[in-house]
Amino acid sequence: MSSVLFTEHPTDDGHVIGEIKLNAERSLNALTLEMCEEMLPRLRGWAADDRVVAILLDSAGEKAFCAGGDVVNLYKTITGEGDPSFPERFFETEYWLDYLLHTYPKPVICWGNGIVMGGGMGLLSASSHRVVTETSRLAMPEVTIGLYPDVGASWFLNRLPNGAGRFLAMTGCQINAPDALQLGLADRCIASDQRDSLMQQLTEAAWGKGEQTDAHGVVNRVMRELEQTSQPAFANLETPIHKHAALIRELMDHDSVEQIVAAIAAVESDDKWFSKAQKTLAQGSPVSVKLIDEQLKRAKHMSLAEVFQSEMVLSVQCCRHREFPEGVRALLVDKDGQPAWTYPDVASVEDSFINELLTCPWSQNPLADLR
Numbered sequence: 415m416s417s418v419l420f421t422e423h424p425t426d427d428g429h430v431i432g433e434i435k436l437n438a439e440r441s442l443n444a445l446t447l448e449m450c451e452e453m454l455p456r457l458r459g460w461a462a463d464d465r466v467v468a469i470l471l472d473s474a475g476e477k478a479f480c481a482g483g484d485v486v487n488l489y490k491t492i493t494g495e496g497d498p499s500f501p502e503r504f505f506e507t508e509y510w511l512d513y514l515l516h517t518y519p520k521p522v523i524c525w526g527n528g529i530v531m532g533g534g535m536g537l538l539s540a541s542s543h544r545v546v547t548e549t550s551r552l553a554m555p556e557v558t559i560g561l562y563p564d565v566g567a568s569w570f571l572n573r574l575p576n577g578a579g580r581f582l583a584m585t586g587c588q589i590n591a592p593d594a595l596q597l598g599l600a601d602r603c604i605a606s607d608q609r610d611s612l613m614q615q616l617t618e619a620a621w622g623k624g625e626q627t628d629a630h631g632v633v634n635r636v637m638r639e640l641e642q643t644s645q646p647a648f649a650n651l652e653t654p655i656h657k658h659a660a661l662i663r664e665l666m667d668h669d670s671v672e673q674i675v676a677a678i679a680a681v682e683s684d685d686k687w688f689s690k691a692q693k694t695l696a697q698g699s700p701v702s703v704k705l706i707d708e709q710l711k712r713a714k715h716m717s718l719a720e721v722f723q724s725e726m727v728l729s730v731q732c733c734r735h736r737e738f739p740e741g742v743r744a745l746l747v748d749k750d751g752q753p754a755w756t757y758p759d760v761a762s763v764e765d766s767f768i769n770e771l772l773t774c775p776w777s778q779n780p781l782a783d784l785r
Contacts, residue, residue, distance in 0.1 A: 417436070417437050417438045417449050417452075418434060418436060418449050419437045420435075420452075420456055421433040421435070422466075423613060423616075424617065425616070425621060426617060426618050427620060429621045430463070430467065432460045433470045433472065433613070434457075434469065435474060436449065436473040436479070439473075439474045439475035441481075442477060442480070443475070443479060443534070444481055444482055444484050445480055445482070445533035447484065447507055447508075450504075450507040450508050450510075451507055453511055454511055457514055461518060466520065467521075467621045468520055468521040468632075468633055469520060469523065470523045470612075470613065471522060471523065471537060473525070473528075475528075476527065476549070476606070477528045477529060478527075479528055479530045479534050480529075480530060480533055481531050483504070483508065483532055484504070486746055486747065487504075489739050489742040489743065489746070492733050492738070493739055501729070501730055502730050502780065505730060508536070508565065509722045509781060510784075512536045512537065512565050512566050513719070515537065515540035521543055521629050521633045522540075522541040523542075525545050525547075525609060526547070526552070527549055527606050527609070528550065530546075530550060530553075532554065532556065532563075532565065535552060535553075535563075535565060535567065536564075537565075538600075539565075539566060539570045542630070543633055544599070544602070545604050545637070546590075546602070546603055547591060547603070547604060547605060548590075548591060548603075548605060548606060548648055549606050550594065550600075551589075552588065552589050552600075553588040553589070554567055555694070556702060557583070557584060557585070557695065557702040558586055558694060558697070559699070559702075559741035559745055559746070560702055560739075560740060560742075560753070560755070561699075561729075561732055561738050562702055562705045563582075566725070567579075567583065568710060568724065568725055569716075570599070573598070575598075576662065576663035576666070577667065578597055578659070578666075580666055580706070580707070581665070581666055581691075584698075584703055584707075585691035587654075587687065589654070592648055592653045593653050593654065593656055602641045603641060603648050604637065604641050605647035606647075608644060612637070612640060615636045615639075615640070619635075652687075654685070654688070661688075665681070671704060672760050672761045674707075675760050678695055699737055699741055699753070700755055700757045700758070700759050700760045700762065700763050701757060701767070702737070703763075705732075705768060708772065709724070709728060709772070719781075719785060723779045723781045723782070724772075726781045728771060731770070731772070737756050740754060740755070741753050741755075
């Protein structure tokens with residue numbers, strides 16, 4: 415069976431809702447090159463199809479919308495199995511997909527139920543209507559595998575308030591639906607059991623004709639009603655990011671990344687969420703921490719296209735060094751939890767090494783055509 419399912423749902427007034435369902439439940443719908451290659455032409459076709467008024471992007475199963483990218487296949491090619499050109503093709507195709515969603519001319523509703531991490535965050539953040547449920551767990555945990563938050567994270571993390579984006583990137587901490595809404599990483603909190611009701615209401619809605627069609631307005635009305643009836647599902651959820659907002663701002667307000675890391679480590683807290691964030695940072699890749707800081711600094715005033723072009727450089731360069739495959743080996747392949755990082759701590763990471771990773775290896779960036 416295909417790892418992506420495409421369905422055209424006819425509306426009562428003669429239009430179509432296009433549905434893209436990630437269908438790789440066993441791998442938590444991890445995003446593969448093949449999945450990206452299937453989605454791109456379908457999305458482009460629907461963009462040009464006057465019958466199609468909106469897109470629903472969701473997934474099979476209840477556990478995860480998308481738990482990340484296909485890093486195990488990346489690991490295999492980096493370590494000598496398969497086509498050595500795979501990393502470049504994978505990142506180029508994934509970033510084209512994300513950029514297309516960011517700039518899509520029609521409403522894209524992303525149903526971010528369950529685990530939404532890495533590549534899943536790229537899809538959610540690129541969608542015009544980002545839905546989270548009471549089961550949503552959002553994170554960019556690349557620090558644990560020697561990588562950095564990509565898929566446009568250099569864009570959307572830089573836009574979070576009071577250093578929260580840098581904190582999320584460095585600690586890989588998970589956030590739930592109310593915090594995602596508070597931060598601006600999601601647009602609507604809707605109960606997970608309302609997924610079928612959403613599709614039903616979209617197909618029953620009055621979409622209008624020609625220039626009278628206000629597709630974004632129709633989607634907003636449907637989602638507003640579902641959000642209002644879903645409030646009880648979120649009533650008892652804590653908001654750790656909101657709770658720690660002042661502390662996070664204080665911790666991120668230092669003059670160097672080394673000082674930030676030391677400040678986070680020095681906090682004495684019996685809060686389980688914060689303690690887990692501290693632990694992830696302490697065990698994460700020092701190279702990743704340094705990369706995260708530098709990439710976010712450099713990307714702060716970049717356009718969206720420039721962000722993806724810079725991430726293309728950095729992601730491919732990371733595949734040419736041992737830190738990333740070593741992180742994947744320890745966490746996902748051998749699963750020994752004992753990565754042998756290149757540097758013992760953040761202070762030891764040489765600036766020249768970071769600059770090398772940020773240097774474009776091509777005469778022309780593969781994403782030079784992004785506009």
